[in-house]
Amino acid sequence: MRPERMVKLRLAAPKSRQSAVIDTLYDLGLYHVTPHVKGKYELDLGNPLADAEELSSMIVKISSVLSRFPDGKTKKLPPLNQKLLSAAKKGVTKLYADFLQVEEGLQKIKAEKETIDARKKWLKVLSAARIDIRQLKQSMTLCHFFGAVQKKMECEAVLKENDDVNYILKDNILLVIGKKAEEKAIADLLNDHNFTAISLEEVNDAEAELTDLDLRSAKLIQQENLLQQRWKKIESETPTIRALEDQFKEEVKKQELPLQFGTTTSSFIAEGWIPKRDQERVQKALEDSTKRSIFLEFSEPDKKEAPPVKLHNNMFAKPFEFLIEMFSLPSYKEFDPTMLLLLTFPFFFGFMLGDLGYGVVLLIAFYILKKKVPAAAEAAKVLMFAAFVSMLFGLVYGEVFGFEHVSIETGKSWCDSLSICLPQHTLEVHGQEHLVADFPRLLNRAHSHTNVFGFEILTVLVIGAIIGFIHLNFGFILGFLNELKSHGFKHALEAKLSWMIIELGAILAVMSVLGMLSFSYWIGTIIAILGVVLLAKGEGIQGIVELPALISQTLSYMRLGAVGLASVGLAVVVNENLAMPFIERGGFYIIIAIIIMLFGHLINLLLGVIGPFLHGIRLHYVEFFSKFFHGGGVEYRPFKKEQKNKPLEVQ
Amino acid sequence: MAEAAGLIAIGAGLAIGLSALAAAWAESSIGTAAVGAMAEKESLFGKGLILTVIPETIVIFGLVVAILIIGLAG
Numbered sequence: 044m045r046p047e048r049m050v051k052l053r054l055a056a057p058k059s060r061q062s063a064v065i066d067t068l069y070d071l072g073l074y075h076v077t078p079h080v081k082g083k084y085e086l087d088l089g090n091p092l093a094d095a096e097e098l099s100s101m102i103v104k105i106s107s108v109l110s111r112f113p114d115g116k117t118k119k120l121p122p123l124n125q126k127l128l129s130a131a132k133k134g135v136t137k138l139y140a141d142f143l144q145v146e147e148g149l150q151k152i153k154a155e156k157e158t159i160d161a162r163k164k165w166l167k168v169l170s171a172a173r174i175d176i177r178q179l180k181q182s183m184t185l186c187h188f189f190g191a192v193q194k195k196m197e198c199e200a201v202l203k204e205n206d207d208v209n210y211i212l213k214d215n216i217l218l219v220i221g222k223k224a225e226e227k228a229i230a231d232l233l234n235d236h237n238f239t240a241i242s243l244e245e246v247n248d249a250e251a252e253l254t255d256l257d258l259r260s261a262k263l264i265q266q267e268n269l270l271q272q273r274w275k276k277i278e279s280e281t282p283t284i285r286a287l288e289d290q291f292k293e294e295v296k297k298q299e300l301p302l303q304f305g306t307t308t309s310s311f312i313a314e315g316w317i318p319k320r321d322q323e324r325v326q327k328a329l330e331d332s333t334k335r336s337i338f339l340e341f342s343e344p345d346k347k348e349a350p351p352v353k354l355h356n357n358m359f360a361k362p363f364e365f366l367i368e369m370f371s372l373p374s375y376k377e378f379d380p381t382m383l384l385l386l387t388f389p390f391f392f393g394f395m396l397g398d399l400g401y402g403v404v405l406l407i408a409f410y411i412l413k414k415k416v417p418a419a420a421e422a423a424k425v426l427m428f429a430a431f432v433s434m435l436f437g438l439v440y441g442e443v444f445g446f447e448h449v450s451i452e453t454g455k456s457w458c459d460s461l462s463i464c465l466p467q468h469t470l471e472v473h474g475q476e477h478l479v480a481d482f483p484r485l486l487n488r489a490h491s492h493t494n495v496f497g498f499e500i501l502t503v504l505v506i507g508a509i510i511g512f513i514h515l516n517f518g519f520i521l522g523f524l525n526e527l528k529s530h531g532f533k534h535a536l537e538a539k540l541s542w543m544i545i546e547l548g549a550i551l552a553v554m555s556v557l558g559m560l561s562f563s564y565w566i567g568t569i570i571a572i573l574g575v576v577l578l579a580k581g582e583g584i585q586g587i588v589e590l591p592a593l594i595s596q597t598l599s600y601m602r603l604g605a606v607g608l609a610s611v612g613l614a615v616v617v618n619e620n621l622a623m624p625f626i627e628r629g630g631f632y633i634i635i636a637i638i639i640m641l642f643g644h645l646i647n648l649l650l651g652v653i654g655p656f657l658h659g660i661r662l663h664y665v666e667f668f669s670k671f672f673h674g675g676g677v678e679y680r681p682f683k684k685e686q687k688n689k690p691l692e693v694q
Numbered sequence: 695m696a697e698a699a700g701l702i703a704i705g706a707g708l709a710i711g712l713s714a715l716a717a718a719w720a721e722s723s724i725g726t727a728a729v730g731a732m733a734e735k736e737s738l739f740g741k742g743l744i745l746t747v748i749p750e751t752i753v754i755f756g757l758v759v760a761i762l763i764i765g766l767a768g
Binding site: 368369370371492498499500501504595598599601602605606608609657658660661664665 | 739740741743744747748750751754755757758761762765
């Protein structure tokens, strides 16, 4: 019921042993390091080991290569040693250089191909014109314009009307030849149609240049193919470097650990926590790996220290730990309420859902979830517990998929063929009496009423409030024990027990008023007032303000009944109001009825998981935990190998 | 008698309907804030969820009152 016991381990060793110590700690995977604060014991922070910087730059190289090959497999590699590490570093450096070269080469080729293609496009227009460009450029009487035009349709229309100019327009490349005298007019016209000139200064023979460019293109394609082959080769190496990336990251983690140490010029000191049960193992491993040139000091946590928290529960309670982690880890000195969740959470869930049919379906569904999605395995286990309890409560309420009975004929046939004989029951529907075969039950939650102070109240709601009363008082007792341990009897009495005294007084007073007790109601009232005075001393004005919560929180547990009523209500609507009219028509309509029931119950089942889960856990977090639980524990995170994509292992 | 039964039904409907509306209103602002907090720190999911469902109590009380009203009518 308490988090794993921890001991503080302070170790000091010469720097020559530093990497051996780090390796041992890493392999043990038990040491939760408390970072050294600069100046503590007048010691400086440590520096990363020699390789850290180089390895970090390797990781950058690898990830820049991998960024071009985002998906793929990871190869399984043997663990790194000094020899493999230096080989890996060389390999990565070479691969990276190759990668840069190939990538740059491919980019250059791509860029050049684009330039060539663009140039070929307009050279083709020139060559199609069959004009001697050299003569055209030297001509004294003719002017020429060559370039790309945007509004080509409009431009062509204008040029067509003008008899003094000749033009060629292909795609959007335009060559216009006109009289020198009209040069300005043509220029203006072209400018109106978003004309961009292409310089012909270096062009002399379009035909010849085209041939040259084709040759160049062919050469580029050859080069590109070679580079593509190298690119493929790099790609084939990615599974290896993907694995190396993980290994390097782990190695860097080791090499950077001294940043959390305190150091002198020749020695270092580290502080942290290990589980107490592993003390001997850790001691032996460290002494062996350093040939006893290490100083180890194990000490119990003192009052001011907050050791990291590792929950420690048996295999049944273990899956429930995630519900605690979702809220807050208990602090080291508190007790761990996981076990209490195991006892009450499935009970609450089952009490709310309470349907044999739903319970069976959920049990199967969560079993499949557990098998298929390892990440959700813990939650699935919790919900399997809950589904099982729902089945039990289904028997208590006599409900199967919202049905409380079957028709008398079905009951008879079951009795004959399966020898399951259900008791007969007279049911009144719309003023008519029907005889039905009822499922046996302890409590009819939808219909049975209890008389409380002259009010007819549904029994499940009353049971809910009674459960709440017990649960809350259990919380107060736990709170009392917690306070007793941490702040002594006086505070425990004033802050926690006072609530129970108030309750006792109020109950006595009410019972006296109702004539159930023979003495005056003043006795109860005085006890209650005494409780309030104690509370005011212990918790101050805040306690007094919280007083009404005593009633509202107890009533809040009525949700245990209410959520279930909503669930069974919906199931009854699906069965009797939606599906039944179709079943009564018979024939083809029965198929429609089945579809309605499938969908209806699926929706109700989803709500039936979400509702009871949220309300069940909320009753714990808000109402129950507030009585005794403080939380705020620091998670125990030992220095160890990263576990990638692996489900949480159950110890 | 039928008129009285109708009024009782309306009363019960108002009890659950208005309290559900109030809870929804409260939850909308809490939910928005919770999602905002989660965007900053994903581990706040648990706390956000709990804070979001806190106003559900109002509906439970509404439901209880509605059931009591119907019960009073007999």
